[in-house]
Amino acid sequence: MPIDQFRSPDYFALDELFTEEQKLIRETVRNYVKKEISPVIEAYAQKAEFPEFIVPQLGALGCFGPTIPEVYGGGGLDHISYGLMMQELERGDSGVRSTASVQGSLVMYPIFAYGSEEQKRKYLPKLASGEWLGCFGLTEPDHGSDPGGMLSHFSEEGDHYILNGSKMWISNAPYAQVAVVWAKDDAGEIRGLILERGMPGFTTPHTTGKWSLRASATGELVFDNVPVPKENLLPGVKGLKGPLGCLTKARYGIAWGAVGAAMDCYHTALQYSLERVQFGKPIASFQLQQKKLAEMLTEITKAQLMNWRLGTLMDNGSATPQQVSMAKRNACEIAANIAREARQILGGMGITGEYTVMRHIMNLESVITYEGTHDIHLLITGMDITGINAFK
Structure with a gap:
């Protein structure tokens, strides 16, 4: 072990x-x-x-x-x-x-x-x-980066609502007892509903065949005329600002999390380079390996400082969703690059399960996409600094 x-x-x-x-x-x-x-x-x-x-x-x-x-x-x-x-x-x-x-x-x-x-x-x-x-249902088969186009919907029927539709790429879904689901009401307004496992017509098929996040449970949420009690409607929000507010909180956590993955890859590469001997000396003594390690540490340090500053802004209530987007995108990018460079330092051993690097590489391919893709976060920053919406 x-x-x-x-x-x-x-x-x-x-x-x-x-x-x-x-x-x-x-x-x-x-x-x-x-x-x-x-x-x-x-x-x-x-x-x-x-x-x-x-x-x-x-x-x-x-x-x-x-x-x-x-x-x-x-x-x-x-x-x-x-x-x-x-x-x-x-x-x-x-x-x-x-x-x-x-x-x-x-x-x-x-x-x-x-x-x-x-x-x-x-x-x-x-x-x-x-x-x-619990799990969170927003993304649909045909609506990922554009959640406003969702097709899941519910209608009022007596003392409950009837929910139909589906969600996919839902972390925790196969094991969740509770799901916060976003769907449109009869007026086309996006609302949040709390579903519980066991409600008739509510199923959570398991997503298999993943090469990434293999130790995470991923599934779908399928709603086939699911009766949802009216008291399970979230009363405090209408529209996309509801789910987007949640995503801002999650993206903030990802900004810190991805740096953790980068730190682990850096530590692994540094230790390996000091122990692995080639041409009569540790590979850490070669310029190209030192360049890789120095650049890894530089990017980790910059991301750490950005995350700390963002955390202080979150705590005083002044952080913007756009700042969170920048931090999430930056952390994911540097982590993915550091993981790949670490794999190079480890050579063939980098693809084995004896070291953590290849698992981090595969996981980060999902992290760089979920909670807003890499390109979408870039456009969020672009819109914020130019005032021009490039999404439409």
């Missing part, structure tokens, strides 16, 4: 900017990953199997809804603490971080932000503890 010897790069003494509580939270999650995730995650990825045991563990650790108030079972923590949690989880595996991101940002957050008091008290404590797992 592999031993996780990870040491975090901190070239600009960023630790001086964190509070003692934030550093304690980071170390707690890091130690959890070293003990519970790193020794087994490769086996789960090879088998394309979701490690269900992590759900109650992540709940007990406080990784589900850490910024949700304590009265509803959350951690009542700041956004930098949340980011550090996601960084450490994704250092272990992007799929593990995805499980936590979906639960906290895409399921618990909309119930907290847009739900009734009854909905908050019914669902949030069980989601926070990991007793229930």
